[in-house]
Amino acid sequence: MSKVLIIGAGGVGTVVAHKVAQNADVFTGIMLASRTKSKCDAIAADVERRTGVKIQTAQVDADNVPELVALMRSFQPKIVINVALPYQDLHIMDACLEAGVNYLDTANYEPLEEAHFEYSWQWAYHDRFKEAGLCAILGCGFDPGCTAIYTAYAAKHHFDEMHYLDIVDCNAGDHHKAFATNFNPEINIREITQRGKYWQDGRWVDIDPMSIHQPLTYPEIGPKESYLLYHEELESLVKNYPTIKRARFWMTFGQEYLTHLRVIQNIGMARIDPIEYNGQQIVPIQFLKAVLPAPETLGSNYTGYTSIGCRIRGVKDGQEKTYHIYNNCSHKAAYDETGTQGVSYTTGVPAMTGAYMFLTGQWGGHGVFNVEEFNPDPFLKKVAESGLPWHEIHNGDLEL
Ligand code: NDP
Numbered sequence: 575m576s577k578v579l580i581i582g583a584g585g586v587g588t589v590v591a592h593k594v595a596q597n598a599d600v601f602t603g604i605m606l607a608s609r610t611k612s613k614c615d616a617i618a619a620d621v622e623r624r625t626g627v628k629i630q631t632a633q634v635d636a637d638n639v640p641e642l643v644a645l646m647r648s649f650q651p652k653i654v655i656n657v658a659l660p661y662q663d664l665h666i667m668d669a670c671l672e673a674g675v676n677y678l679d680t681a682n683y684e685p686l687e688e689a690h691f692e693y694s695w696q697w698a699y700h701d702r703f704k705e706a707g708l709c710a711i712l713g714c715g716f717d718p719g720c721t722a723i724y725t726a727y728a729a730k731h732h733f734d735e736m737h738y739l740d741i742v743d744c745n746a747g748d749h750h751k752a753f754a755t756n757f758n759p760e761i762n763i764r765e766i767t768q769r770g771k772y773w774q775d776g777r778w779v780d781i782d783p784m785s786i787h788q789p790l791t792y793p794e795i796g797p798k799e800s801y802l803l804y805h806e807e808l809e810s811l812v813k814n815y816p817t818i819k820r821a822r823f824w825m826t827f828g829q830e831y832l833t834h835l836r837v838i839q840n841i842g843m844a845r846i847d848p849i850e851y852n853g854q855q856i857v858p859i860q861f862l863k864a865v866l867p868a869p870e871t872l873g874s875n876y877t878g879y880t881s882i883g884c885r886i887r888g889v890k891d892g893q894e895k896t897y898h899i900y901n902n903c904s905h906k907a908a909y910d911e912t913g914t915q916g917v918s919y920t921t922g923v924p925a926m927t928g929a930y931m932f933l934t935g936q937w938g939g940h941g942v943f944n945v946e947e948f949n950p951d952p953f954l955k956k957v958a959e960s961g962l963p964w965h966e967i968h969n970g971d972l973e974l
Pocket of ligand 1: 581582583584585586587607608609610613634635636637657658659660662680681713714715716717718719756757758759761869870917918920921
């Protein structure tokens with residue numbers, strides 16, 4: 575019996591629920607728990623309609639460790655897939671340690687009151703997971719997730735030494751809304767309004783937000799203006815692959831999106847500190863989230879593709895070489911299969927696949943691990959079969 579507890583019933587949780595149900599031979603018991611139980615019930619009904627598999631549901635406050643422990647003790651999952659928000663990571667890890675449950679997430683911990691994310695908080699749990707004989711798998715979405723596993727695959731099969739790594743993330747889709755974010759708006763806006771940084775010659779280089787950009791050509795899509803951001807997988811990848819001299823992350827944004835974002839910041843709606851409003855305290859970015867379209871509602875009219883991959887330069891058998899590995903995902907195909915758009919899909923499919931790797935014994939170990947520390951081969955086979963096929967270009971022009 576390999577029971578799985580999914581925590582979080584947003585866009586990503588919806589995809590994870592569908593994908594684990596499609597693999598009910600391995601996930602022999604499924605529970606979806608979140609803050610709002612009615613959302614879990616609606617997803618469970620849709621999953622049952624599409625797959626015939628029944629999912630149990632529960633209400634849980636994932637910031638309340640005793641509540642989480644009680645739920646885990648009563649359901650007895652082998653692994654938790656955490657697709658709530660980054661703020662909950664440490665509480666869910668604490669509960670997993672207490673209840674003896676393995677852990678997987680897709681985004682690293684971020685304190686609610688500070689827009690700052692790094693792995694140190696979660697890496698500090700390594701010895702406790704090791705001593706408990708449990709495994710914690712960090713960052714198993716698309717980016718982080720597939721991007722780190724693509725890098726591991728490149729290191730294993732195509733390079734003796736990797737020197738330059740550029741992770742490129744393009745959303746060439748159109749949801750036909752004036753402004754909406756593809757995953758949780760609060761997390762998204764906090765991430766992209768931070769200062770940027772990249773790794774160069776053994777140190778981080780800090781830059782003004784969105785100050786470095788250039789057009790990059792995405793396969794079957796064409797050129798799109800791409801902006802250099804900091805992204806969490808850079809931190810673990812430069813640690814795990816010390817031959818990397820420069821590591822950067824690029825993301826595409828349309829002019830319309832950037833204009834809205836600038837206005838949101840200029841008028842104070844991106845603030846994360848509480849303000850007094852009509853006698854009560856509200857956090858502007860949380861209020862903004864309440865009026866923006868929810869990511870899981872964007873799918874029905876979403877056209878176009880995402881294209882995310884790694885462009886790597888290094889040496890193999892004494893020769894310089896370039897390597898590009900990527901996936902293109904259709905928003906419409908994602909919607910037809912799961913009722914959600916491509917960004918939730920590209921996150922939820924790898925999360926299911928990582929849990930599948932663990933439950934089938936293809937990934938494992940005691941402690942806290944980033945995904946590039948596991949064998950990439952079985953993961954990439956399964957993730958391709960599960961809806962995210964990947965492609966390679968050898969010795970092409972990386973433009974970077
Ligand atoms: P959503 O906001 O759509 O969903 C988050 C869910 O978590 C909601 O159902 C919410 O409940 C629930 N939740 C929030 N706080 C709590 C709490 N205290 N207790 C219980 N449940 C809670 O976000 P997404 O689905 O878009 O994103 C989910 C995660 O995936 C995020 O951490 C995000 O950073 C990550 N992500 C990772 C990517 C990757 O490639 N690695 C890409 C995209 C996202 P309620 O419904 O009541 O609000």
